[in-house]
Amino acid sequence: MRYIEPHAHMVSRTTDDYEAMVTAGCAAVCEPAFWAGFDRSSVDGFHDYFCQLTDYEPKRAARFGLPHYSWLCINPKESEDMGLAREVISIIPEFLKCPTVLGIGEIGLNKNTRNELTILQEHVDLAAKHDQLILVHTPHLEDKFKGTRLILDLLKSDSRIQPNRVIIDHVEEHTVSMVLDAGFWAGITLYPESKATPARAIDMVEQAGMRNIWLNCACDWGRSEPLAVPRTALEMRRRGYSAVAIDHLVYGNPLRFLSQNPRFQIA
Amino acid sequence: MTRQQVLDLYFMDARCKLIELAAFLDRVERAEGEGDFRHKALLKALEVLSSREPSRARDVLMTLSDPTSEPLAAAPGKGACGAWPGPPQS
Ligand SMILES: [Zn+2]
Numbered sequence: 426m427r428y429i430e431p432h433a434h435m436v437s438r439t440t441d442d443y444e445a446m447v448t449a450g451c452a453a454v455c456e457p458a459f460w461a462g463f464d465r466s467s468v469d470g471f472h473d474y475f476c477q478l479t480d481y482e483p484k485r486a487a488r489f490g491l492p493h494y495s496w497l498c499i500n501p502k503e504s505e506d507m508g509l510a511r512e513v514i515s516i517i518p519e520f521l522k523c524p525t526v527l528g529i530g531e532i533g534l535n536k537n538t539r540n541e542l543t544i545l546q547e548h549v550d551l552a553a554k555h556d557q558l559i560l561v562h563t564p565h566l567e568d569k570f571k572g573t574r575l576i577l578d579l580l581k582s583d584s585r586i587q588p589n590r591v592i593i594d595h596v597e598e599h600t601v602s603m604v605l606d607a608g609f610w611a612g613i614t615l616y617p618e619s620k621a622t623p624a625r626a627i628d629m630v631e632q633a634g635m636r637n638i639w640l641n642c643a644c645d646w647g648r649s650e651p652l653a654v655p656r657t658a659l660e661m662r663r664r665g666y667s668a669v670a671i672d673h674l675v676y677g678n679p680l681r682f683l684s685q686n687p688r689f690q691i692a
Numbered sequence: 693m694t695r696q697q698v699l700d701l702y703f704m705d706a707r708c709k710l711i712e713l714a715a716f717l718d719r720v721e722r723a724e725g726e727g728d729f730r731h732k733a734l735l736k737a738l739e740v741l742s743s744r745e746p747s748r749a750r751d752v753l754m755t756l757s758d759p760t761s762e763p764l765a766a767a768p769g770k771g772a773c774g775a776w777p778g779p780p781q782s
Binding site for chain 2: 505574663
């Protein structure tokens with residue numbers, strides 16, 4: 426089996442996890458910029474983080490022959506401080522030149538505040554100006570429904586944005602249809618407690634259709650499972666899906682979205 | 693999958709989670725003190741389970757969600773707790 430892990434925070438995982446993912450069939454991993462579990466005190470902290478994403482992690486993954494790509498932004502949990510957020514946005518263009526950067530992400534909302542929305546809009550401006558793909562994080566738990574609606578309203582009202590070049594991640598049963606109906610790609614995140622389980626993820630795919638959906642593990646420093654995508658493939662097998670159908674969802678779909686950036690090249 | 697196949701594949705898992713939920717509610721009620729809005733929110737979400745509509749997962753999520761549409765003036769912290777506490781107290 427082969428699969429692409431389109432959303433994993435490998436900076437917080439061990440080298441053993443890289444090895445396990447490749448052993449399970451991972452053909453490429455993509456890492457969006459996110460919150461470190463604590464607030465960074467200055468733009469320099471983000472500069473170092475972007476160096477880690479664009480230089481150190483690709484080398485660590487390459488030890489296992491695994492292509493590593495990244496997405497850059499200041500995440501919404503730190504966007505409430507608009508001064509810091511603007512400083513960070515100002516250093517992103519120099520990193521967009523790195524050959525493994527795929528776009529702007531994971532931008533979005535956390536507590537659905539006005540400041541977060543302002544910084545989301547400024548990231549969208551940056552992506553539009555540099556013709557970048559966009560990866561959007563939708564809020565957690567009770568904030569997801571409202572946040573997803575606010576994000577869709579912002580993106581749909583922007584004529585520069587092509588929905589097929591934007592993936593809205595962490596959808597669940599109450600948000601998946603509004604994302605797909607608006608023409609965006611949807612990401613389903615597999616987590617042990619929040620977000621979706623393998624069974625629910627396949628239920629959503631069965632109801633919404635397989636066309637513009639990807640699965641991801643979003644593994645990070647919290648409780649998460651780096652092999653959640655191959656485990657979901659196994660769950661599909663238990664339901665009687667063919668190898669071709671599974672390949673379509675866990676490999677073909679992320680390949681189709683990510684290949685919109687010509688930098689995404691896997692053998 | 694047929695309904696029979698779904699039952700064969702998932703019944704034991706669902707039974708296990710149902711009993712865990714029942715035991716959790718008993719545990720909350722045996723405990724002393726005030727508790728908070730999350731208990732009430734869970735009881736309200738449970739009502740959805742007896743519905744005949746095949747959209748229970750979505751409907752449970754909706755009962756636990758913030759239904760408002762205005763952005764907040766400021767973040768009340770970074771985290772989320774899984775149930776909507778109601779509008780922020782000013
Ligand atoms: Zn993430």
